[in-house]
Amino acid sequence: MDEFITSLLKKRKTRQLLIAEYEKWVNNVRRMHSKKLKHLITTNNFGYRQNFQNVIDLELNSRISIANLEVDKVHTGKFLLCQVISKCIKMNSLYTLVEDPEGDVERIALYNWVEQSFIPVKDRKKVLSINDASKFLPIGTKLAIKNPYYQIFSSFDSIISSDGPTLYIDFDTIIRSDNPNDIIIIDQDNELLNNIKWFKNLKLEEKKVNVVNKESADDKKVLSADDFRQSGNKYFVSNDFSAAVDEYSSGIKLEPHNVTLLANRAEAYLRLNQFNKALNDVVIALKHEPDHLKAAFRKGKALCGLKRYQEAIITLRDLDLRMQISTDDSIASIKKSTEILLKNAEMWDSESRHGIYDYTKIINEFCEKIEINQGNDDWICGTGPRLAHADFLIDDIEIHPAKKRGRSWVAKRDIPEGTLLMVSKAFEIVYGNEVPLSYKSIDFTSKTSNTATHSELATRIAQKLLAEPDLCQEVYELYAGPDMEILSEDLSCSVDVRRIEKIIKYNYFEALEQQWNDIWSAKENSRLTKDRGAGLWILPSYFSHSCVDVNAERLIIGDMMFIRSCRPISSGSELTFNYCSPMGSYEERSYALRLFGINNCSCRLCNLDRSESKKTKLRQASILETYVNSLEPRMKLSSNFNPSLIKELIKLINELKELRREHPDLEFQSFELKSDLVAAYVRTGNIKRSLPILKEIYNFAKTTQLSQFTSDTAYKIASHYAILGQMKEAKEWWDVALKELAEHISGKFNEGGTEWRNKALQLAEKLSPKIVSDAKNKRFL
Numbered sequence: 001m002d003e004f005i006t007s008l009l010k011k012r013k014t015r016q017l018l019i020a021e022y023e024k025w026v027n028n029v030r031r032m033h034s035k036k037l038k039h040l041i042t043t044n045n046f047g048y049r050q051n052f053q054n055v056i057d058l059e060l061n062s063r064i065s066i067a068n069l070e071v072d073k074v075h076t077g078k079f080l081l082c083q084v085i086s087k088c089i090k091m092n093s094l095y096t097l098v099e100d101p102e103g104d105v106e107r108i109a110l111y112n113w114v115e116q117s118f119i120p121v122k123d124r125k126k127v128l129s130i131n132d133a134s135k136f137l138p139i140g141t142k143l144a145i146k147n148p149y150y151q152i153f154s155s156f157d158s159i160i161s162s163d164g165p166t167l168y169i170d171f172d173t174i175i176r177s178d179n180p181n182d183i184i185i186i187d188q189d190n191e192l193l194n195n196i197k198w199f200k201n202l203k204l205e206e207k208k209v210n211v212v213n214k215e216s217a218d219d220k221k222v223l224s225a226d227d228f229r230q231s232g233n234k235y236f237v238s239n240d241f242s243a244a245v246d247e248y249s250s251g252i253k254l255e256p257h258n259v260t261l262l263a264n265r266a267e268a269y270l271r272l273n274q275f276n277k278a279l280n281d282v283v284i285a286l287k288h289e290p291d292h293l294k295a296a297f298r299k300g301k302a303l304c305g306l307k308r309y310q311e312a313i314i315t316l317r318d319l320d321l322r323m324q325i326s327t328d329d330s331i332a333s334i335k336k337s338t339e340i341l342l343k344n345a346e347m348w349d350s351e352s353r354h355g356i357y358d359y360t361k362i363i364n365e366f367c368e369k370i371e372i373n374q375g376n377d378d379w380i381c382g383t384g385p386r387l388a389h390a391d392f393l394i395d396d397i398e399i400h401p402a403k404k405r406g407r408s409w410v411a412k413r414d415i416p417e418g419t420l421l422m423v424s425k426a427f428e429i430v431y432g433n434e435v436p437l438s439y440k441s442i443d444f445t446s447k448t449s450n451t452a453t454h455s456e457l458a459t460r461i462a463q464k465l466l467a468e469p470d471l472c473q474e475v476y477e478l479y480a481g482p483d484m485e486i487l488s489e490d491l492s493c494s495v496d497v498r499r500i501e502k503i504i505k506y507n508y509f510e511a512l513e514q515q516w517n518d519i520w521s522a523k524e525n526s527r528l529t530k531d532r533g534a535g536l537w538i539l540p541s542y543f544s545h546s547c548v549d550v551n552a553e554r555l556i557i558g559d560m561m562f563i564r565s566c567r568p569i570s571s572g573s574e575l576t577f578n579y580c581s582p583m584g585s586y587e588e589r590s591y592a593l594r595l596f597g598i599n600n601c602s603c604r605l606c607n608l609d610r611s612e613s614k615k616t617k618l619r620q621a622s623i624l625e626t627y628v629n630s631l632e633p634r635m636k637l638s639s640n641f642n643p644s645l646i647k648e649l650i651k652l653i654n655e656l657k658e659l660r661r662e663h664p665d666l667e668f669q670s671f672e673l674k675s676d677l678v679a680a681y682v683r684t685g686n687i688k689r690s691l692p693i694l695k696e697i698y699n700f701a702k703t704t705q706l707s708q709f710t711s712d713t714a715y716k717i718a719s720h721y722a723i724l725g726q727m728k729e730a731k732e733w734w735d736v737a738l739k740e741l742a743e744h745i746s747g748k749f750n751e752g753g754t755e756w757r758n759k760a761l762q763l764a765e766k767l768s769p770k771i772v773s774d775a776k777n778k779r780f781l
C-alpha cells in the first residue's frame with residue numbers, strides 16, 4: 001500500500017467524528033436531492049474477490065470486531081457482527097453506518113445489494129431517496145457481514161454546487177461487500193445474539209425486512225403449501241419474483257408434486273430469466289399433470305429462453321393443436337399467447353439457423369421501442385430498444401490465438417463480401433437515459449474515472465451473474481487486461497465486480513450509434529445524444545481492431561449487433577473492425593486505442609503515421625491549424641461569402657493531398673475540408689463545381705469503408721443534379737443513395753429489377769423520412 005495513504009490512515013477516527021461526518025454527508029445528499037444538484041461519489045469502484053470462503057459458520061469464535069479489521073485486507077472466513085445506526089444512502093452501492101457490539105463505528109458499502117434486476121428498467125435510473133434506501137436496512141437491523149473487506153477509499157465529500165465543483169480528496173476506510181450472499185440479516189431472536197451485550201441498545205425504528213417478518217413471533221403458526229402459494233402470489237404481483245420463488249419453494253418443500261406451485265414458481269423463474277430452473281419445474285409439473293396448459297406454455301417459453309427453438313416449436317405446436325380442438329372459452333388468452341409465441345419461436349429458429357432476419361420488422365420494432373416520454377426521459381415501451389431476436393453465428397469463422405493480439409475471430413474458409421457473420425444480442429446494455437444523472441465514480445487506485453454508464457453496466461452485469469451463475473464463465477472468458485489473474489475454478493461462479501469492470505473497459509461498445517441520429521435527434525432525446533450508453537456483447541468482443549483495411553463491419557440496432565464482411569475474406573485471415581474511427585488524428589486514435597489496451601496499432605494507417613518525417617507531420621498539423629483557426633471561422637461567419645475563401649480552401653486540400661500523394665486511400669484529413677468546399681460552392685451558387693468534389697468524397701468513403709457517409713453523399717449528388725435539371729443522373733444517384741442506406745442495414749440485395757427498391761423504400765421511410773419526402777418532391781421517385 002502507498003506509504004502516504006498508510007500514514008493518513010494510521011489513526012482511526014473516533015466514533016463521534018465518524019457519526020458527525022456521516023450525518024453531515026447524509027444532510028448534504030438530502031440537500032442535493034432537494035436542489036437537484038449533481039454530486040460526485042469518489043469511492044474506489046472495484047470489488048475484491050480473493051480466497052473467498054462462502055460457508056462460514058456464524059460461530060462467535062469467527063467473529064471479528066471493527067477495531068481488529070486490517071486495512072486493505074479481506075478477512076476471509078470471518079464475520080463482522082454489527083447493527084445499522086444511521087440512514088442509508090444508495091448510490092452505486094448502499095451506504096450506511098454500523099456499530100459493533102464493542103461500540104466501534106464504521107461505514108459500510110454494500111454493492112449489488114439493492115437488486116436492480118427486480119426494479120422495472122424505467123425506474124432504475126431514479127436516485128433513491130434516503131428514506132427509500134433506508135427501507136433496505138432500517139436503523140437497528142443486526143447484520144453479519146461475512147468475509148468483510150476493509151477497503152481504502154477516497155472521501156465522498158465532494159460537491160458540484162452552482163458555484164462550481166469543490167472536491168475534497170481524503171483517504172479513508174470503509175467496510176465493503178460485493179456479494180449479497182455474504183450479508184446476513186439476523187433475527188433479533190437468533191441464538192447468536194443471546195450472549196452479545198451491545199454497547200448501545202437501539203430501539204428498532206420500524207419492523208425488520210420481510211425475511212425477518214416471516215419468522216417473527218406472531219407468525220409462528222404452521223403454514224400450509226397453500227399459504228405459501230398465496231404469499232408467493234402476493235410477491236409475484238408486486239414484481240418481487242425472487243421473494244415469490246422463495247415462498248413457492250417453501251410450499252414445494254411441503255408438497256413436492258404440487259403442480260400449481262411448480263407452475264407458479266416456473267413463471268417466477270421465467271421473469272428472472274432463469275430458464276433452466278423454470279424448465280425443470282414445468283417438466284415435473286407436466287409429468288404429474290400432462291394436460292396442464294400453463295405449464296406446457298411455460299415449457300415453450302423456457303425452451304425459447306434457452307435458445308432451444310426447435311424443441312420449443314414442437315411443444316408449442318402440440319399445445320396449439322390441443323387448444324384448437326377445445327371449446328373451452330376460458331383458455332382464449334393462453335391460446336392467443338401460444339399462437340404469438342409459436343410464431344416468434346419459428347422466427348427465432350429461422351434467424352438462428354439461417355441468419356434470415358426481417359430488417360423492416362426489426363427497424364419498425366426499434367423505432368417504436370426507442371420512443372421516450374419527454375416529461376421524464378423514461379421509455380414509453382417498458383424495456384426500451386431491447387429487441388426480441390435470436391443470435392446467429394456463421395459456421396465459417398472460429399476463435400483462434402492471433403499474433404500479439406490474444407485471441408481473435410479467424411476465417412475458416414473464404415468468405416464473400418457482404419456475408420452476415422454473426423448476430424449477437426447484448427449480454428447487458430445501459431442507455432444514457434437509464435443512468436442516474438448525479439454520479440460519477442472515480443477509482444483513485446488506477447487513477448481513472450468510471451463513467452456513470454460504465455458503473456451502471458458493471459452493476460447490472462454483477463446482478464445478472466448473481467442470479468444466473470451459469471453465465472459467469474462466458475463473461476469471465478473475455479479479455480480483462482494484462483494484469484488480470486486467471487480465475488481459479490472455485491471462484492469461476494462468484495461475482496467479481498473488479499473483473500467485470502475490467503472486462504467492460506476492454507470490451508464495451510457504445511449502445512447507440514451515430515447513424516440513428518435522425519431517429520432520436522428529431523425527438524430531442526438529449527439524454528440519449530449526450531450519453532450514448534454502453535453494452536457488453538460476448539462473441540463480438542473477439543474481433544480485433546484495425547483502423548483501416550477492416551474486413552468486417554458492425555451495426556447495432558437496439559441491443560442487437562449485426563456483423564457482416566465488408567470485403568472478401570480469405571481463409572485464415574483474422575477478422576477486424578474499427579474500435580475507433582480512422583478519421584481522427586494519430587494522437588486521437590492512439591488515445592482511444594490505449595483505453596482499449598492497444599498500445600501500438602500496427603495497421604497501415606498507424607504505420608504510415610509513425611513513419612512520416614517530422615517535417616511532413618509539422619506541415620500537416622500547420623495546414624489543419626490554419627483551417628481550424630483561420631479559414632473555418634471566416635467561412636462560417638461572413639454573411640457575405642467571399643469567393644476567395646474557396647481558393648484558400650482548395651489550396652489547403654491540395655496541400656494535404658500532396659503530403660500523402662503515394663497513399664491517397666490513407667488521406668483522411670482532407671475529408672472534412674472537402675465537405676466544407678461543397679458547402680461553399682452551394683453558397684456561391686456554383687452547384688456544378690460541387691459535383692466532382694462530392695463524387696470524390698463518395699468514392700473515398702466507398703474504398704475506405706466509411707459506409708456511414710456513402711448514402712448521404714449519394715443523396716447530395718442526386719439533389720445537386722436535380723437542381724441542375726439533370727434528372728436522369730439525379731435518379732441514378734438517388735437509387736445509389738437508397739441502396740446504400742438500405743444495404744447498410746440489411747446487407748446486399750440479391751433481387752434485381754425493382755424488387756429491392758420496395759424493400760429499401762420501406763426501410764428509408766422509417767430511417768430518413770425527410771429524405772424520402774424530399775425525393776418525392778424532387779420527383780426522383
Ligand SMILES: C[S@@+](CC[C@H](N)C(=O)[O-])C[C@H]1O[C@@H](n2cnc3c(N)ncnc32)[C@H](O)[C@@H]1O
Pocket residue numbers: 404405406407408478479506507541542543544545546596597598599600601602
Ligand atoms: C475486445 S478485446 C479483443 C479480444 C482479445 N484479443 C482476446 O484475446 O480476448 C481487445 C483486446 O484485444 C487486443 N487487440 C485487439 N486488436 C488489437 C490490435 N490491433 N493490436 C494489438 N492488440 C489488439 C488487445 O489486447 C485489446 O485490449
